[in-house]
Amino acid sequence: MITDRYAATDERGAPHGGEDPVLPGRHGALRRVLVGLGVLGLVLAVLVGGALWFLTDRYAGNIDRVSDVFADLDAEARPAPATPAQEAGAQPVTFLLVGSDTRATAEKGIADGGRSDAIMIARLSADRQHAQLISVPRDSWVDIPGHGTGKINAAYAFGGPALLVRTVEQLTDVRIDHYVAIDFAGIVQVTDDLGGVDVVVAETTSWGPYTFQAGVNHLDGDEARWYLGQRYDLPGGDFDRVRRQQQYLQAMFTKLFSSDTFSDPARLDAALRSVTSAVAVDDRLGNAEMLSLAYSLRSLTPDDVDFFTAPTLGTGTEGAASVVYLDDVACERMWTYLRSDSLSQNAEEFQDQALPEIPR
Secondary structure, eight states: OOOOOOOOBOOOOOOTTOOOSSHHHHHHHHHHHHHHHHHHHHHHHHHHHHHHHHHHHTTGGGEETTTSTTTSOGEEEEEEOOOSSSSSSSSOEEEEEEEEEEEOOTOOOOOTTTTTSSSEEEEETTTTTTEEEEEOOOTTTOOOOOTEEEHHHHHHHHHHHHHHHHHHHHHHHHOOOEEEEEEHHHHHHHHHHOOOOEEEEEEOOOTTEEEEEEEEEOHHHHHHHHHHHHHSSTTTTTHHHHHHHHHHHHHHHHHHTTTHHHHHHHHHHHHHHHHHHHHETTHHHHHHHHHHHHTTTTTTTTGGGEEEOOOOOEEEHHHOOOOEEEEEEHHHHHHHHHHTTTTTGGGGGGGGGGGOOOOO
């Protein structure tokens, strides 16, 4: 005798008596809905995964790799990894950026002529809510491991990215996690892709075929190239050139992440393709890690980035060379804050070294 009322069914598979309020027909419908949702979820997962693969390949895959930047560095002699100011969260990430007016080769990361036009330390805070970019004047007089004292960009000429990383780590006691070579000649292509970039100039200057008027200047790519290259006829010489480089990067990324750019997919795509084709990164930074890092920075805005120049005492000469002397005391304070991931909280101490609202 069947005692379970749900076990007795008619020829359709429905229970005799029909007293159960939840009919198997509804179970079947629910099952079909769930299966349908599962298939839809799978399709969406494939589409999202395919989109991520496409974006990763189109943008991250467009970036050249510099080989063996860190391979020969003595791990025991290097600074310890940075520690976050707050215990919770990810680790800070520090990049060494080297800019040149000539495209850095993917094999060596060294521009033709072996000299760098810009050296910058870029720090992403552990909470990914702040970032700092510190320019180190290329003529800074520093100790270069194995080569005595010299201009810091001579390290780049003597031993490429690896020796420059060693030199910067020795100078700052800040561990460099990744290396980025920037082609400023390529970066200015981004200016045209964005429809021009606005910069504010403190006083009228001329360089090459262009005059940059005091006030707002709307630069196209070629104008940006000359604007970034000027240092003569500027009161601060190379110091003002460094500030212009920082100002341009700030203006470019402000425009890149503006609503006008995001509302124009073709413009955004062209700009991102130009940006990624103008940089090369060390071969330890894989596409997946790059994508993950980019995603972690999704809430970071240009206003969250502080720009500084390493504190200096002024200029002088060493032999026939014009050099920049770093302020060891002030620099050590800055490097200490970097090591503890607290420079953003102490930025006011370095207002004299910060990017002014209107550079010269």
